[in-house]
Ligand SMILES: [Zn+2]
């Protein structure tokens with residue numbers, strides 16, 4: 001009886017702790033502290049701290065709940081790095097309300113669209129919303145020049161020539177430029193970036209074709225490994241060992257690829273266990289390298305898939321783990337790793353940074369992209385209809 005009373009007391013105590021884990025609200029006019037929530041733009045990043053955000057965790061096929069792969073690392077030294085910028089991810093990034101001028105560095109693990117499809121949106125959207133300088137992109141070479149990142153960016157700019165030429169007429173061309181640094185995908189633990197106390201290294205990955213890599217970022221004694229798509233590989237095992245955060249893909253099980261993705265069993269077993277990393281294989285990687293915290297991603301994370309994947313991972317790994325969804329955030333220091341969810345507005349606008357955009361081109365210096373033929377088609381009652389609004393605006397802003 002006494003034992004049962006003690007057990008009940010203990011269970012009530014534990015329950016109380018669980019309920020109160022967000023902190024106590026001290027008064028009817030007080031705040032609710034520590035509710036597992038991060039509100040973007042409200043917290044400074046300390047020197048030596050990293051804020052890591054999952055801006056995309058999904059797949060090439062679109063879904064509103066999960067954009068394709070995108071990680072944003074915000075560092076206490078002021079640097080911000082994208083690791084991949086997959087299709088749809090910029091909507092999550094925009095909701096962070098970070099001035100575009102601070103979002104100019106992009107590292108690509110490989111050139112599948114689910115890892116760089118929203119470079120379009122960062123490039124053009126950031127250009128119109130306050131970025132004052134060119135984008136900088138780092139990515140792997142391929143087996144031939146046409147399979148490399150430099151080729152991809154060169155042809156990206158060509159594909160969007162109409163977009164660039166029409167913007168160049170009204171905006172400075174400078175923020176519309178992209179500089180690219182291509183590096184050898186076979187280089188093992190080679191430095192691809194070293195500035196301002198941050199080192200980023202590259203290791204090869206095994207995925208779909210030659211070229212894919214993973215990245216290892218070191219800052220202030222912290223090591224964050226950003227795994228791109230890969231079958232488990234010896235380089236990750238060697239160089240991700242002892243990481244503070246080890247991100248690695250963990251893919252849908254073959255059963256779920258058949259059930260939800262409509263793949264044939266033959267295709268599912270190949271995609272799910274050879275081109276990507278299955279949940280038990282992910283767990284084996286993590287129990288071998290023993291990171292402070294493991295993050296699995298790259299699957300549609302929902303009621304129907306989560307338990308299968310968790311069970312697979314837990315069959316081989318029992319350590320600290322997140323199965324990421326979009327808008328998860330981790331604050332990482334030497335002392336602690338805190339995971340929360342982001343609460344952000346669906347209707348965010350771009351926020352200006354301290355730098356003024358460079359001046360637009362002087363009239364006549366850039367060819368007018370609209371011909372006289374097209375201009376002659378302007379329907380003038382529209383001008384009459386807006387004349388009063390235009391005149392008032394000009395007067396209020398001292399425009400001629
Ligand atoms: Zn891929």
Ligand SMILES: [Zn+2]
Nearest residue numbers: 112114115229
């Ligand atoms: Zn992928």
